[in-house]
Amino acid sequence: MPQTETLMRVDAQDTDEIHWWRQLPDGNRVATWSARQKMNGAARAMLRAGALAARARAGFYGARYEQEADAFLERVTFDESPGLPPRSAPVRTRTGAGAARGARASDAQAQADPVGGRTLAARIPVAGGREEAVALYRALRAAREAVSLHRSSGAMEPFDAAVELGVSHELMEALLQSVRGSEGVRVTVGWSRLSGPPPDCPRRPAPVVFTPGDQAALQQAAHRYVTIEPSQAVRLTGDVVRMRRSEPDGPGAVRLRVRDGAEVAQVRVWLEAEAYRIAVHAHLAGLPLLVSGQLESRGGFRRVSGAHGVAPVPVEAAERERLMKSLGEGLDGFGRALGTSGPPPPAPPAAPAPDGGRRG
Template sequence: MYRPTDERPLPVPDPARVDPAVLTALLGRHGWHRRGGTQGQYGRWTPPGGTAGTSLLVPESARFPDSTDLLAEALTALARSAAPSAREVLVGLAVPSDEVRWERDIPDEGSGATLWTAQERLRAAARSLLAAGALGTCARAGYHGARHRRQAEALLDQVLVGPAPAGRSLTAYVPVTAGRGTVAGLQRALHAARDATDYQRATGGMEAYEAAVELGVCHELTEALISLVRGAEGVRIVIEWSPAEGAPPGCPARPEPVEFTPGDLPALRQAAQQYVRDEPSLAVRVTGTVVRMRRERPDGAGAVRLRVLAGADVAQVRVALGEEDYRIAGHAHLLGLPVRVTGRLESRGGFRRITGAGGVTPVQVDDAERDRLLKSLQENLDHFEEACGGE
């Protein structure tokens, strides 16, 4: 994530491709006000606060002969406007996006260092919340750990974010083509987390949190909410769908904002801990390439790290092996071959370790893949010094 929208100038959209209804919806969403105009033909819009000398004449449809000319003038004026909301409107036009907005109610302390810290905290927590939404689209689990991280990061790389003034507000623009499922899932998960928190605070029971896993609530989401609420007097999360695409199936056209307060922190912390504690380890049969080997003595048992090719939704795992399995893994790597190993993927440590491993077997690959693996070995021989004589 996420690419800040103020890092580079935005191109002015082609007025022939801009739907006036989408433009007016975005203007209204970002605080612009209609101040007049001929009903049914065009409207005059001014930015929040009524910036002097700035107004847009926007046609209400593309059926009028001068609609394209009016749109071109309005888009050029937006690009030149100093109003932050003008840039937000251009982002919404440039890439059809669903918007996720965070609003934190924090004390006004005024210190530059404090404001910087608040901005960084908001950005980090917002990123974590979007990542949790992406993880929920990959699988339903109370605790994901390292699982599905690559897919979640791939989505975040496509998200645009706006500025975070004083750490009080931040908007993320999630492209519809890549992230619609994530935002829809996040919308459901946030409301489920709110309901579960209310239930826990009223009854002391955790049953609602357990049921909420099927709606995308997880350890990662509750931790993100804790980060957002900590140090604030309240947090409000607003989701708005792309005007060009409308609401996804099964979601309300205008989702209600979700709010959390410091009073929710004990319930959220308890849920976060329970999700980690209750997530079971998994029986797996993993195929991967050896990227590191280590043992204390020239003989005996040792540990290897595998880059996972199949069998688990993580990038790498650490595997403790007996002497014979360790020797087989080392020989397979020197021959440029992956290995297959069975065991249990442990939830402790984030699903990064396989315990009870055994049955290490080299896996045949085609010549091109074997050559690539051998080249990787030659470029990383320093990782295998331990395999030849310990520390």
């Protein structure tokens, strides 16, 4: 009776499930700590790639949408156990259009080695996770098709077309991580019994299989996605959190915590001397900084080049006047950046020259 109650509670959960099965070579059938870590890391990386694809389509995301992907992973629960994959069989694959048929045929033709693999399941709540699960499912199938077409023709165009279906550098790297050191990996998606399958998705999707023979294609695609991803023109607002320059009056680097205008948490910006001075005063006044430039794809969209239009974010008139008074003398350039005009504040009276305590 207790077992029945437990099963009823599990079935009542409105979650989609993703199962991974990684087949280990004959000489490595003991699931070591290293193998376990590799599988867990690869599964999380695939889920992250699905979360990124649910936000936008890109061949390379870098640091973009990191916070959203992290928040999604917090909602996912994992269940790890060694043994058989769902509807398991030795991992096989084919190139060309018959890849999916080969995966289904292998399920019916062979029995799995009970100690030859390791399974991992991820449970994704439908509320707050269905979009990411669907994005990963479609991206995996598109990646499998692109790899098969590339292996049969040598063309890279299938990978370019697959970007619109959610395939990315991040997904390629996750698949490479899962395949290396194994005889193959099988990924199966199961939709929630309560909510049913999403629109335009089969009720029981066929597993997607990748093998060591796919590594060359995966590596080429991963490299291609990074090299062809363009930089992004941005106009962002952020808080100054770090500043550094080698000369007191020269240019320097500023790190901003992004408020809006870019899908990254922080960026590094190189500023010329005048712009750096404005950033210093904005930081001292507790004001956000407005910067325009190119968010560079090289380095993962973490750096803005060609910075221009550097200015503190405007504030209310009364607040602006208070800030200007608190900043004191010598900030007329800062005032112009804020949109304030008028004569500079009076200079403080000159201190008397020291006379050693004696009167002349």
